[in-house]
Amino acid sequence: MASSCSPLRVVHTACSHDCPDSCGVLVTVNQEGRAVKIAGDPAHPVTNGFLCGKVARYLDRVYAPDRLLYPLRRKAGVPKGPLPRGQESQAFERISWDEALDAIAARLRAVSEQYGPESILPYSYAGTTGVLGYGSMDRRFFHRIGASRLDRTICAEAGGQAWNSVYGVKIGTPTEDFRHARLILAWGANIHGNNIHLWPMIEQARRNGARLIVIDPYRTRTAALADWHIAIRPGTDVALALGIMHVILREGLEDRAYLALMTHGFDELAARARDYTPERVAHWTGLTAAEVEQLAREYATTHPAAIRMNYGLQRVENGGAAARAVAMLPALTGAWKHRGGGAQLSTSGGFKWNKQALERPDLQMFSPLAREARLVNMSLLGQALTELGSDPHDGPRVHALFVYNSNPATIAPNQPAVRRGLARPDLFAVVHDLFFTDTTDYADFVLPATTFHEHTDLQGAYGHYYAQLSQQAIEPPGEARSNVWLFGQLGQRIGFPEPCFRDTAEEMIRQALALDDHGHSTNPGMENIRIDDLQARGHIPLAFQTEDFRPFACGPVPTPSGKIEFYSESLAAAGLDPLPGFVPPAESRWSQNAKRYPLELLPRKNDNYVNSTFANLPGHRKMEARTSQRIEMHPQDAAARSIAEGETVRVYNDRGSLTLTAMLNPSLPAGVVAARLDWAKFHPGAANVNVLTSERLTDLGGGPTFYSTLVEVEKE
Ligand SMILES: Nc1nc2c(c(=O)[nH]1)N[C@H]1C(S)=C(S)[C@@H](COP(=O)(O)OP(=O)(O)OC[C@H]3O[C@@H](n4cnc5c(=O)[nH]c(N)nc54)[C@H](O)[C@@H]3O)O[C@H]1N2
Ligand SMILES: Nc1nc2c(c(=O)[nH]1)N[C@H]1C(S)=C(S)[C@@H](COP(=O)(O)OP(=O)(O)OC[C@H]3O[C@@H](n4cnc5c(=O)[nH]c(N)nc54)[C@H](O)[C@@H]3O)O[C@H]1N2
Ligand code: SF4
Ligand SMILES: [Mo]
Numbered sequence: 001m002a003s004s005c006s007p008l009r010v011v012h013t014a015c016s017h018d019c020p021d022s023c024g025v026l027v028t029v030n031q032e033g034r035a036v037k038i039a040g041d042p043a044h045p046v047t048n049g050f051l052c053g054k055v056a057r058y059l060d061r062v063y064a065p066d067r068l069l070y071p072l073r074r075k076a077g078v079p080k081g082p083l084p085r086g087q088e089s090q091a092f093e094r095i096s097w098d099e100a101l102d103a104i105a106a107r108l109r110a111v112s113e114q115y116g117p118e119s120i121l122p123y124s125y126a127g128t129t130g131v132l133g134y135g136s137m138d139r140r141f142f143h144r145i146g147a148s149r150l151d152r153t154i155c156a157e158a159g160g161q162a163w164n165s166v167y168g169v170k171i172g173t174p175t176e177d178f179r180h181a182r183l184i185l186a187w188g189a190n191i192h193g194n195n196i197h198l199w200p201m202i203e204q205a206r207r208n209g210a211r212l213i214v215i216d217p218y219r220t221r222t223a224a225l226a227d228w229h230i231a232i233r234p235g236t237d238v239a240l241a242l243g244i245m246h247v248i249l250r251e252g253l254e255d256r257a258y259l260a261l262m263t264h265g266f267d268e269l270a271a272r273a274r275d276y277t278p279e280r281v282a283h284w285t286g287l288t289a290a291e292v293e294q295l296a297r298e299y300a301t302t303h304p305a306a307i308r309m310n311y312g313l314q315r316v317e318n319g320g321a322a323a324r325a326v327a328m329l330p331a332l333t334g335a336w337k338h339r340g341g342g343a344q345l346s347t348s349g350g351f352k353w354n355k356q357a358l359e360r361p362d363l364q365m366f367s368p369l370a371r372e373a374r375l376v377n378m379s380l381l382g383q384a385l386t387e388l389g390s391d392p393h394d395g396p397r398v399h400a401l402f403v404y405n406s407n408p409a410t411i412a413p414n415q416p417a418v419r420r421g422l423a424r425p426d427l428f429a430v431v432h433d434l435f436f437t438d439t440t441d442y443a444d445f446v447l448p449a450t451t452f453h454e455h456t457d458l459q460g461a462y463g464h465y466y467a468q469l470s471q472q473a474i475e476p477p478g479e480a481r482s483n484v485w486l487f488g489q490l491g492q493r494i495g496f497p498e499p500c501f502r503d504t505a506e507e508m509i510r511q512a513l514a515l516d517d518h519g520h521s522t523n524p525g526m527e528n529i530r531i532d533d534l535q536a537r538g539h540i541p542l543a544f545q546t547e548d549f550r551p552f553a554c555g556p557v558p559t560p561s562g563k564i565e566f567y568s569e570s571l572a573a574a575g576l577d578p579l580p581g582f583v584p585p586a587e588s589r590w591s592q593n594a595k596r597y598p599l600e601l602l603p604r605k606n607d608n609y610v611n612s613t614f615a616n617l618p619g620h621r622k623m624e625a626r627t628s629q630r631i632e633m634h635p636q637d638a639a640a641r642s643i644a645e646g647e648t649v650r651v652y653n654d655r656g657s658l659t660l661t662a663m664l665n666p667s668l669p670a671g672v673v674a675a676r677l678d679w680a681k682f683h684p685g686a687a688n689v690n691v692l693t694s695e696r697l698t699d700l701g702g703g704p705t706f707y708s709t710l711v712e713v714e715k716e
Pocket of ligand 2 (some may be wrong): 018124125126127128133154155156403404405406407408410411412432433434435437449450451482483603604605610611612613677689690693706
């Protein structure tokens, strides 16, 4: 992409933030090597030449005055714990990379020898979703050392396992095909905030007469723009989906031919759905029975009908069942047969990178353990740091924590336990990030990381089917280094003899693509990708995304039965309900605890941050100022507590307490309140919404249940 004779170079990168859209990004670099402009790639069919508001001002992040530039070590005697924003550097001293790497390697080796290698815990998620940056050299390093493995459940595991239990592979309706739909359901999906590149497809469909229905307890911008906003009560989607099935079957609106050919367990599902009358469903969801019926009829009789279900739906205790039930709807009506019909939760299953080569799980056999290490659930970090190891069957206590691509002191549930754990004086902690965060306040070593402008990587997506190459556009500032570089260096310092610790990013890209001698990928579904082509064009559609790709229009389906599974023998074998059924969350208005804590809290993401990323940048904060540090309440709920707009209130439950400002919002269902995820250190008392969330897990996949949280609110 670079044109060598012009004083300005344009480099193709790909946005690696944790967002389904994985945009193609063109970075203009001047003669001094400084990025001066960034734009969405107009040639990328999903990016369509525009970027979201967060990344349009990305140079604010790249050139932020508070970027970490050098490795740092905690000064002797400075205790771990929250530091006021802007004063973090006083707790640390600058050291060289040589010193940092040697000291960290020595300490990890010592911890491993004293307590066993599983006392080392890596903690990472999707700070970068780049194929290499997300999981490659880091995995090699921790496998070879024998560290505990991390079960990366914090985001999508309940929904992912739910989808796979029905379809066997995480693929769905192509994003571009939503423009052909006549009816679009956004189900637990904040499209305007979290998936903006789907919006133009929806607008195009609506210009052709399509209707948009949003099912979300919160009136997002997407909901406000919809033809019908269904403000469902949190955690009741299983009931709604089964109620829709009930009506469809009662009225004979199902597609019998498709069902016979493509599905497994229809009779069992039909029997289950019989219990979910519109009246019962209305009682749980807060809709009327007539609304349940209308939704069912409209969904079953409009074609093509597309569902954009997103992960909001599954961050509740019954989220696995919810995602399963919703995922089954297009199979009941045969919506998959139509171009622009079906459903999309994720497209990530289309990308078959060679993970064995990248992550080298075989290296565990060369660790002192000489076996697969224990798995620690990242959604239980509080427990892992405070309780794990007290029972000898658990294996050792965690004595070293290595955080990268994540900010657990902000984003992990049950923050009081997480912070107690992070503050343990006997815990050795390293954090690799681009900024001081809530988590670096607990680090022994802080290491500077790179943005996607500053390293080369491959990029997949979970909201489209284009593989991309993200080329390094600029030099990293100061001594910032990529994840690949860091873990390669550590592997070498610690003395691992395997040559794979010396692989460069370019070599690892070849491994991820499993290139043959002619530069063609040999990964299934990626055979059309040639490295030189990828270098030249920046993005290439996956082989199966032909003009008209209808993922489940015909079989076979990669499930055990070869069909779309309504009834799952695998779940039955695991002792779980083989069919979706509504079980009210233990933290919901239906539970005993609701007497003490009667309000259901939505501890939501921000449209202008990505989880906790961007929250340190003044321009981004300004865009979020309206709802920042607010608790949004229905006027009835506020009046019942004599709370008026703008008053300071305490939001609390058994786990924690938070001071926020009341903001009345009549569009919320009564009994539901909403607040935003933010860096704790911006709040009085260095606490955020996650002091209120629990470590209770989802019914499938061991995911977090942020959206099943009961609280009470009182005037301060
Ligand atoms: N701007 C921005 N973009 C992002 C992110 C971000 O933080 N900011 N985060 C990224 C990440 S990590 C992810 S996983 C994706 C997530 O993208 P989404 O899946 O869209 O994530 P959420 O915003 O958690 O949830 C979507 C909606 O579900 C609603 N919801 C909550 N509980 C329920 C429920 O019980 N039932 C129903 N029907 N709806 C419910 C919420 O109010 C929310 O508006 O977005 C990514 N993109
Ligand atoms: N209350 C509440 N809690 C939530 C959620 C919610 O909706 N509400 N959402 C949950 C969800 S869906 C998710 S996915 C998790 C997300 O949790 P995390 O994955 O921890 O996401 P971020 O908060 O964005 O933190 C990512 C960190 O990685 C850093 N980073 C970026 N690029 C790199 C890199 O190349 N190398 C290194 N070493 N670091 C890098 C960023 O600067 C940032 O500090 O949060 C969960 N927590
Ligand atoms: S955050 Fe999402 S929408 Fe914004 S540029 Fe990155 S991939 Fe695109
Ligand atoms: Mo996520």
